[in-house]
Amino acid sequence: MRKPSGRTARAVVAAAVVSAGGIAIVACNTALGIGDFKFEECERGALSCANNMPRICNERGQWENKKPECSNMVCVNGECQGECAPGQKRCAGITPQQCDSNGKWQDGELCDTGTRCSGGACVATCAPGDLQCSRETPQLCDPTGQWRNDGDTPCRPGYECDPFTGACSNSPRPIAECSPGTTRCAGTTPQQCDANGEWKNQDPCRTGTHCLGGACVATCAPGDLQCSGNQPQRCNSVGEWEKNGDACGYCVGCDDSTARCAIPNPARSGGSCKESSDCIEAEEYCCNGACLRLRNIGDPCADANECASRFCVDGRCCDTACSGVCQACNIAGSEGTCSIPVGAMDPIMCTERNFKYCSYTGECAKTNGVGCGGDSECVSGYCGPLDTCEACTDTCPDGQTCMNGTCIP
Incomplete structure (x- = not known):
């Protein structure tokens, strides 16, 4: 009899399903021998995530994707959750934010002065229309407040970028008035030389100070005496305070009435001691x-x-233990009285992200310019329409009064 040709498989003789820990194991017994074991990947109906794609275990015990992929959310236990996708970035005022692995926005560090938040990062700030030179390349500040190359890039041979105009020019540059960074006084107004070699006015000196060497310094009459902490001082011939002898010892102290070292509050007993119990x-x-x-x-x-x-x-000797959140005993004008340092940082008690400043009610809060979710999160007591802490102007919540930019109950 002639044998069949080719690789035709014989019929399956038997099949068995064996349970192993709740997961089926399928074995096929054929005339060719025992087939390979094939484990199911998952329990039917189970949910999981593959990156940010929700998955479900099908009837064959194999994972398959659930459509669609989580968009602007995070996949957790096979479901789209949260308010953002991990790794996403955005700005809340001048605070960069990044989405964490749980789909929650987390505040970053505040942008420094002279920068702004854009696309979830701090970038240099400029006024739209401003011009400058980046070496020999003219730049223009665009409507978004970023520097962009403008015109010839860089200037053609024989031309230079003029820092006064921010444009390529073959004209001789003006002679600078001063060396950048130097300072001087114009009456009571300090001046500083800018990068273009021009004198620029700073804020005028306040009453009680005068301009010296391009900076505001304390004013005094030559020969005057004072105490600066535990250091006696004397006003010199140019109206500056300088040391007048050595600093007083802690137990001696500088007497404000004489500006000399003296024993403060001498004891009635006038006795000597080794410890306080001797007094x-x-x-x-x-x-x-x-x-x-x-x-x-x-x-x-x-x-x-x-x-x-x-x-x-x-x-300072204080009226109470003064150990709570946003409490201090050395506030100017209230020394010795436990008070709330409104607007100041409390580095010991206020340590959560941007809640580092003290509010009028004595709670840890955010300073102006930081993203907020309500008025109570802000030092000013006012969360503005752009969801950032702002100084109040004339509007405060719950009938509070706006005073110096802060809502006061």
Whole structure:
């Protein structure tokens, strides 16, 4: 009898389905031998993600894509979630933001002065229409506030980019008035030489100061005396304060009435000591071998045992422990009284992202220009229409009053 030709497979004799840990294993027993085992990839109906594509386990136990791919969202457990796609960037005012792996926007560092946020990154700022030279290439500030090459790029041979006009020119450049970076005084107005060799006015000196060497310095009458902390000072012949001898020791101190070193609050006992227990209890403390009277609220201090209140906070004898969020005891004009440093940073208590500043209500908040989700997030108490913290003008929430750019209850 003639044998069949070719590679025709014989019929399947038997098939078995064996369960292994809930996942089916299919084995085919053919006349050619036992076939390869094929494991199912997943449990039917299960969900998962492949990059940002949701997947579902089909009836054959194989993963297949669910359409469509997550757009501007993140795939989590086979479902599109969140408010953005991981890695996306955007700007919230002057704060760059980036989408994290959970599909949430996270604030970056604020853009520095002289820069702005564009496309989720800090870029140089210029006024549209401004001109400048980048070496020998004229540049024009475009409507988006970015420098773009303008005209010849770079200037043709024989021409130079004129920093005064921002254009290529073969005319001799003007003679500079000054060397860039140098300073001088024009009466009470400091001046600084800019990159084009021209003098530019700075802010005039305030009352109580005068211009010296291109900077505003404290004004005094020659021969005047004062204390600068623990350092006696004397006004010299050109109206500047300078040291008048060595700094006073901590326990001695500089006496404001005489501008000389003297023992502050001398103790009634006038005795010597090795420790505070050698002095009159509740009235004196020991400092460098001498009994001194306890310091009053607002006086400088280094330790709580020096203060009658028994609280030394921020270098001042304080009326309370003053240890809460956005509390300080050394605010100018309120030394010794625990107060809220409105608008100041609290690097110890306020550490969450951009919530680093103190609001009027004594809470950690964001400074102006930072993205916000509500008025309570802002130091100013006002989250503007562009969802950034802004200084208030005449509008405040909940009937509050706008005062110096801050909403006050």
